[in-house]
Amino acid sequence: MITPFVLGLLAVALAGPVPALMARWRGLHHTPFVAMLLWQSVALAGVLAAVGAGLSLFTHTTGTSDLTWRTGPITVLTVLITVTVVGRLLLSGHLVGTSLRVVRRQQRQELDLLAEWRGRVRVVEHDVPVAYCVPSVTEPRVVVSDATLTRLDEGQLNAVFAHERAHLTARHDLVLEAFTVLHRAFPRWVSSDAALREVRLLAEILADRAALRVAPAKDLGGALLAMATGRTPEGAMGASTVDLVERVRLLGELRPRPAQTVLIALLGWAVLVLPTGLVVAPWLTAL
């Protein structure tokens, strides 16, 4: 009876308090690569623990005796929980994936008709400075408006292009998609919004770091400011304040942190491997 209990507890911890604490640990931003891995491990381990808890309780109740008035309801309940978790994830994955593909396909078609090729980027005539990328396996695109080209100087533009290309080559969109699926599947009673927000910020930090390999921090920072200044619609929510300022703050904090990197990588490994080794393996061999 211990397996489902431990896995259930683990699932609850990995769904709520652990991500909430991680979101508050700003030190993670200094080691963005392993931090991103840790977020993925925690999310995956949480889902596996939830499914594992249901499955192990099910095998426990059905394995020990025939269905009785006592074990029957528990069995039904665990099956329901497992089916709900898996079902919501699949449905959310389908909905998010479909909507992403629709938006991206439409973007590509419109860009093909409307945007000019300039070097390796597409330029759209528009007076709001904007820079973004359309992720894709075969035809990723970096897009800027011509207002961006006139507002930013050459060094700043190089920083922006390097930043966007880093998103595309590292396929940050896949990680963001996975966490969007998680958030859409469990919008409440799970810290999935904090997880999504942090993973988005980490993707930006990673792309910023890639940009710093080809451009000085003052160019990247200047580009961020110039783009933010141009993207100030009336009544905009101040939701991104922390993230933009945090990104600029981190431009000046590039000191490598080997100890923290190793520690977080180990944590990410442990959170996935330990429950499997200590809880799931004994249960499976005992079946």
Place this chain on the structure above:
Amino acid sequence: MKRTPRKQAKASLGELERAVMDVLWELPDGQDVTVREVHTTLSSTRDVAYTTVMTVMDRLARKELVVQQKSGRAYRYHPATSRAEMTADMMRGTLSTLGSGERGPALVAFVEEASAEDVEALRQALAALGD
């Protein structure tokens, strides 16, 4: 390796759509053209079959990018909206997609939205960076 030729054909179809739209967008306001006229214009710069142009314009009509009107025995075509309007529409859509995050990370922006306070905080952070 079977996919390569198909992909090339698809890419050139997109490119042809653009070429056709460019011809239509160059028309003076209120004027329309036949497939034959578009084909003649395109033929001056590229080698393209009349039927291909017809197929492309048919596709554009189905996508509601061009308006197809029967006039006598031939169809006449004109763009549904001007290039500038279509660009503005697309960017409106893009900016709202980037701003809301409602539909997931379809597009990844360099900077999403920023309020006046954001910009001020950013300026200060940058100044601190310069020290």
